[in-house]
Amino acid sequence: MAMNQDYQNFISSLQRIIGQDKKYLFGLIGFLSGVCGALISEIAIRGSATYFIQVLLVALWAGIFAAIISLGLHWAIDIYSRRISSFQILIKNSLPMGFFAGAVSGGIAQAIFGLNLYNVPWIEFGFRAVCWGICGCILGAGLSYAIANLGLRRAFVAGGAGGLIGGVGFQLLALFLPEMLGRMFGIGILGLALGLCLVIVEESSRSAYLEVHWAPNEISKFTLGSKPVYIGGGEDDVYISGIPHHAMSLVSANGKVNGVYYVNGDKKELSDGHRIKLGKAEMFVRIVRK
Numbered sequence: 001m002a003m004n005q006d007y008q009n010f011i012s013s014l015q016r017i018i019g020q021d022k023k024y025l026f027g028l029i030g031f032l033s034g035v036c037g038a039l040i041s042e043i044a045i046r047g048s049a050t051y052f053i054q055v056l057l058v059a060l061w062a063g064i065f066a067a068i069i070s071l072g073l074h075w076a077i078d079i080y081s082r083r084i085s086s087f088q089i090l091i092k093n094s095l096p097m098g099f100f101a102g103a104v105s106g107g108i109a110q111a112i113f114g115l116n117l118y119n120v121p122w123i124e125f126g127f128r129a130v131c132w133g134i135c136g137c138i139l140g141a142g143l144s145y146a147i148a149n150l151g152l153r154r155a156f157v158a159g160g161a162g163g164l165i166g167g168v169g170f171q172l173l174a175l176f177l178p179e180m181l182g183r184m185f186g187i188g189i190l191g192l193a194l195g196l197c198l199v200i201v202e203e204s205s206r207s208a209y210l211e212v213h214w215a216p217n218e219i220s221k222f223t224l225g226s227k228p229v230y231i232g233g234g235e236d237d238v239y240i241s242g243i244p245h246h247a248m249s250l251v252s253a254n255g256k257v258n259g260v261y262y263v264n265g266d267k268k269e270l271s272d273g274h275r276i277k278l279g280k281a282e283m284f285v286r287i288v289r290k
Contacts, residue, residue, distance in 0.1 A: 014079050022203070022221070026076050026195030033072025034191025037065030038184040055110045062106025062135070063099040069191040070098025070139055076195065077146050080220055083239040097142030105135035105163075129167035136163020136194055143198060148237045149225030149252075150202045162197035166190030206288060208252040212238055213282045224252035224285075228260075231278060240279040247278060250285070257285050 045061040074094040078085050085093075109131040113124070140159015144152045170186030177185060208224040210231075222229055222238060230236040234245030249260045250270070257270045270276075272287040 022080055023196055023199045025080055026073065026199050027192045028195075029072045029076040029079075030069060030191035030193070030195030031188040032191075033069045034065065034188035035184050036072075037068030037191070038187040040068060041065045042180055042183065055107055058110035059103040059107030062109075063101075063103035065187050066102025066105075066135055066139060067095045067098035069187075069194065070094040070101070070142060072191065073139075073143055073195055073198070074146055077143075081222070081238055082214065082220070083236065085235065089235075093146065094142070098139060101135045101138030101142070104138065105131045108134070125168075125171055128171055129164050132167025132170065132190060133160045133163040136160050136166065136190075136197075139163070139194060140198060147198065147202060147223075148229045149206070149223040149227050150198070151205075151225070154201050154205055155198065158197040158201035159194060161201075162194035163190065165197070166193040169193065207255065208257050208285070208287045210238070210250060211284045211286050213284070214280075221286075224250050224257060226251065226253055231276075231283075233279075238281075238283075240281050243279045248276070252287075255287065257287060259285075 041061045041064040044064060045057050071090065071094040074090055077083075078090070109128060112127070136159040137156050138159070140155040140157075140162070141152060143159070144150050144155030147155070150158075166187075166189050169189035170183075173186040173189065174182035176182070202223055203221075206223040206225075210222045210224055210229060212220045212222065214220070220238075228249040228251050229238065230246050230249050231238040231240060231243075232245045232247040233239065233241055233243045236246060240247075244263065246262055248262065251258050251260075257274075258267065259270050259276070260267050270285045272285060274285040276283040276285070
């Protein structure tokens with residue numbers, strides 16, 4: 001229990017230091033995880049002259065850095081929600097999907113480019129960007145289940161957009177920076193673009209959200225939708241220490257927000273600005289009028 005409290009204090013401090021802006025948090029951690037992933041990939045993977053081995057090595061190279069980006073963005077979700085996830089759960093939820101996304105897109109790209117089918121630079125440039133878009137789509141799909149009410153379709157589109165933007169940035173930086181440095185910062189741009197696009201799509205599509213005040217000037221916002229947003233002291237979307245697991249849930253549909261208090265079984269419709277006090281956190285329901 002003491003360890004859990006220490007970890008929550010740590011991620012609370014991180015959120016205070018990095019800021020309350022979710023776009024900044026996800027963009028920064030996406031960029032840093034991309035740079036770290038690229039560095040690990042460069043150390044772990046070396047080139048080879050044969051076609052099939054080169055395809056395999058590039059797939060592994062891309063799989064490693066994509067897995068690290070996925071891990072970083074999953075951790076960003078935990079920081080923003082101040083949720084305590086065990087390291088094992090974090091690894092399980094992030095690394096396999098991330099590695100799959102990178103390996104598929106990197107392997108496809110290298111398999112085609114290795115055949116030397118294209119001699120036109122702009123075609124090669126566009127195809128590489130599309131491959132990073134594929135990587136982003138798969139990463140977005142994996143993150144859709146971790147971000148409350150983002151939804152698979154929106155996450156897929158956001159991930160694809162982030163991948164395309166990151167792919168363009170990756171190639172442009174590679175033109176002006178030394179080879180290894182260009183790949184590191186280019187993949188950092190990929191992680192940054194993925195994080196930003198996921199948050200932008202989530203925030204622009206919400207019709208209601210929960211505003212959580214952890215302390216003065218410390219606020220997080222969680223999108224409400226058809227999927228219940230759980231509040232509690234366990235593996236909940238909004239983690240609050242000292243209260244039961246799944247103490248409350250909120251659902252939004254047709255411009256209305258409904259809350260369920262599992263402790264006493266109370267169910268009721270909540271209006272815009274409705275105040276909820278659980279544990280040390282103060283929360284407000286916000287309904288977006290469009």
